[in-house]
Amino acid sequence: MSTQHPQHSQSRVSFPLSERHIHPGAAVAGKTDPKSIISVSVIVKRKNPLNLEELGGRHVSPQEFSEKYAADPASFAHLREFAHKNGLTVDEGASSLDRRTITMRGPVNKIEEAFGVTLNDYELEGRKFHSYTGTISMTQEHAEPVEAILGLDNHPIAKPHFRVLDHHRKHKKPTGPSPAPTQTPAQASSFNPPQVARLYNFPTGVNGAGQTIGILELGGGYNPNDLSTYFNGLGIAEPQVTAVSVDGATNAPGDPNGADGEVALDIEVAGSIAPGANIAVYFTTNTSQGFLDALTTALHDTANGPPSVISISWGSPESNYTAQSLTAFDDACQSAAALGITITVASGDNGSSDGGTGNNVDFPASSPHVLGCGGTELMASGTTIEQEVVWDDQASQGGASGGGVSSVFARPSWQANANVPAAPTSAGGRGVPDVAGDASPETGYNVTFDGQSEVVGGTSAVAPLWAALIALLNQQRGSNLGFINSTIYASAENGFNDITQGSNGAYSAGPGWDACTGLGSPNGAQLTAILGTSTSTSTAQGTSAVARSHAREHTHTGD
Known part of the structure; x- marks a missing residue:
């Protein structure tokens, strides 16, 4: 493609659930290195909706889960095309239809173009991480099977x-009612x-x-x-x-x-x-x-x-x-x-x-x-x-x-x-x-x-x-x-x-x-x-x- 941002001329779909703001207390440490390599986990829709009520307490086998509730191989093929068009590679070893996860890797500048974000580095409580503000987006022709995109914000989550x-520290006294005089307090x-x-x-x-x-x-x-x-x-x-x-x-x-x-x-x-x-x-x-x-x-x-x-x-x-x-x-x-x-x-x-x-x-x-x-x-x-x-x-x-x-x-x-x-x-x-x-x-x-x-x-x-x-x-x-x-x-x-x-x-x-x-x-x-x-x-x-x-x-x- 001849232009620097080939995706910008195409219709894009924003993911409203991906919206995030600057982390409270975090200081901007500069633009994320455009050449550094990061990975993104793209979570894909199930072949069929999973309704636990309809299962009525029945547990499905791994085989039945794969047949009914995993990602559709066609969705993965569609997203591989998206990755290749955007200069990203697919980590097949880290991807899984059962997990409904396709993992894409690439330099930050390619990731930013593919997902419509700008990545910055931040510092919070002595830790450095990259993140974005606003929402994530993808080209309309590739967005339909996608439920979530994780990895564009790698701040410590838990x-x-x-x-x-x-x-x-002195042991505190037991709480609750006082024991009768003949009882020994619980220790x-x-x-x-x-x-x-x-x-x-x-x-x-x-x-x-x-x-x-x-x-x-x-x-x-x-x-x-x-x-x-x-x-x-x-x-x-x-x-x-x-x-x-x-x-x-x-x-x-x-x-x-x-x-x-x-x-x-x-x-x-x-x-x-x-x-x-x-x-x-x-x-x-x-x-x-x-x-x-x-x-x-x-x-x-x-x-x-x-x-x-x-x-x-x-x-x-x-x-x-x-x-x-x-x-x-x-x-x-x-x-x-x-x-x-x-x-x-x-x-x-x-x-x-x-x-x-x-x-x-x-x-x-x-x-x-x-x-x-x-x-x-x-x-x-x-x-x-x-x-x-x-x-x-x-x-x-x-x-x-x-x-x-x-x-x-x-x-x-x-x-x-x-x-x-x-x-x-x-x-x-x-x-x-x-x-x-x-x-x-x-x-x-x-x-x-x-x-x-x-x-x-x-x-x-x-x-x-x-x-x-x-x-x-x-x-x-x-x-x-x-x-x-x-x-x-x-x-x-x-x-x-x-x-x-x-x-x-x-x-x-x-x-x-x-x-x-x-x-x-x-x-x-x-x-x-x-x-x-x-x-x-x-x-x-x-x-x-x-x-x-x-x-x-x-x-x-x-x-």
């Missing part, structure tokens, strides 16, 4: 939700994960054999020697742990200020409770692109299962994402529900504010297609729970269980009778979290990382705790539970320890569901009875189209 116990102490499993009556006689627990990590790493030391110290057979590289990220332990504590917490909690399960750890870049690529890679990872349950301990406020990022990620969570894969997600460690102004909920815990996991403080005597309240250390500059009401996703039908507080927007309404578990660093988990033994808490611990429970239940029942939310909300039986004391800031615990600890912490024996023979993926208000329309109504500040 934070790990773990808290290392500050040994120098805070740390636990080995199997102790917590016993307190919660997790199933015995099963160890997760035949299951794969997937864990998503957006940083950090593990040292195999640390894992051997840890499991040997507990007298537990070391589980099979496999590191999977996504978007070039690798298992990279050793940064004392990094996320090694997160990675260790996830592996050691899940692995010590379900040591018979294989554990696949998907390391990815801390970007919207990397986060989604890791999830879809896990969902369709035939080399490692794929996982029957996926644990996610990373997230950030909904306002940190563009609408297209939220929609694309939630669409992938719907794929998980169809495939019979449970996703457990930490609800955040900053109470009802989620670290922002006003009340916010953490994503992806706010997706209506995941099991959002909040936090408690658990005190025990032997094998008996003495007291369990909402985790809330905010008065001593610590963390608290994340929870509240989504501004983006509508209230699902299964929360209709949960007395979820009023939504902050007309589009929102999904209450977070769904369930809870021990998360306070004061009553945290003994873990080993970077050669050291530490006590670690945070809702990050609750996601792998619940993932391990799901793996045990899957083994016990002989099939995947998949998406359990509608079943546990509808059950007449109480499969939970109802948490009725404490708050996370704006919300207080009380009988039944609340925006601090959801339905409560698990009673494994009762959940075995509830989930032993039944499962459901019905999500009357959680379809892709609904999520997309709600995302459209909301204004987002990031990608």
Whole structure:
């Protein structure tokens, strides 16, 4: 083509859900090097709409998913043509019809022309990233099969939700009613994960054999020697742990200020409770692109299962994402529900504010297609729970269980009778979290990382705790539970320890569901009875189209 900007003379289609503004607090560091090479993940529409209601709780096989709900090969061929016309290459190894992702690479100047953006470098909190403002566009003749374009903004999208116990901070007094004079007050102490499993009556006689627990990590790493030391110290057979590289990220332990504590917490909690399960750890870049690529890679990872349950301990406020990022990620969570894969997600460690102004909920815990996991403080005597309240250390500059009401996703039908507080927007309404578990660093988990033994808490611990429970239940029942939310909300039986004391800031615990600890912490024996023979993926208000329309109504500040 003879002109410098050959695409500008052609009719273009803008993607309104891709709109983003300058990141709050970010400083412009100059124009992104036009010759630097970047990759873009183009998310493509399904062959057929995925309607979980119509499936009626039935799980589809990977083969049926490929036949019905993957991307159409014709769409990929169409987009390969787009890439070649714009001087971009297609990374076939990173592309997948099942993942509905075609990955394009090229120099920044070609990427800018292809997608109608201008990329600048920014600095925020000591980190440098590239981003754009406005909306992404493509030539009209190629835009139709495209749902989202990720990679044009690579700012860090999420934070790990773990808290290392500050040994120098004085233990706070137990909350709740004062004990009778003849009683000994419950004292805070740390636990080995199997102790917590016993307190919660997790199933015995099963160890997760035949299951794969997937864990998503957006940083950090593990040292195999640390894992051997840890499991040997507990007298537990070391589980099979496999590191999977996504978007070039690798298992990279050793940064004392990094996320090694997160990675260790996830592996050691899940692995010590379900040591018979294989554990696949998907390391990815801390970007919207990397986060989604890791999830879809896990969902369709035939080399490692794929996982029957996926644990996610990373997230950030909904306002940190563009609408297209939220929609694309939630669409992938719907794929998980169809495939019979449970996703457990930490609800955040900053109470009802989620670290922002006003009340916010953490994503992806706010997706209506995941099991959002909040936090408690658990005190025990032997094998008996003495007291369990909402985790809330905010008065001593610590963390608290994340929870509240989504501004983006509508209230699902299964929360209709949960007395979820009023939504902050007309589009929102999904209450977070769904369930809870021990998360306070004061009553945290003994873990080993970077050669050291530490006590670690945070809702990050609750996601792998619940993932391990799901793996045990899957083994016990002989099939995947998949998406359990509608079943546990509808059950007449109480499969939970109802948490009725404490708050996370704006919300207080009380009988039944609340925006601090959801339905409560698990009673494994009762959940075995509830989930032993039944499962459901019905999500009357959680379809892709609904999520997309709600995302459209909301204004987002990031990608």
